[in-house]
Amino acid sequence: MCQIGCNTVAIACYFAAKSKFGTVVAAAALPAIVACNSALGTRPAGCAALLILPIP
Structure with a gap:
C-alpha cells in the first residue's frame, strides 16, 4: 500500500x-519534473524502512 x-x-x-x-x-x-522525481526517490525509502522495522 505504501x-x-x-x-x-x-x-x-x-x-x-x-x-x-x-x-x-x-x-x-x-x-x-526533477522535483517530482526527487520526492519519489525519497518516499519509497521511507516505505522500505517501515517494512524492516520490528513491529512492537
Missing part, C-alpha cells in the same frame, strides 16, 4: 507539471 501511495503522489505531481509519468527523458526534464 508504494501505491508514493506512485499516486508522483503521478499527481507530473500531472500538475503538465507531463505524463514515465514519458519524460531525464536529460530534458523540467525543474518541476
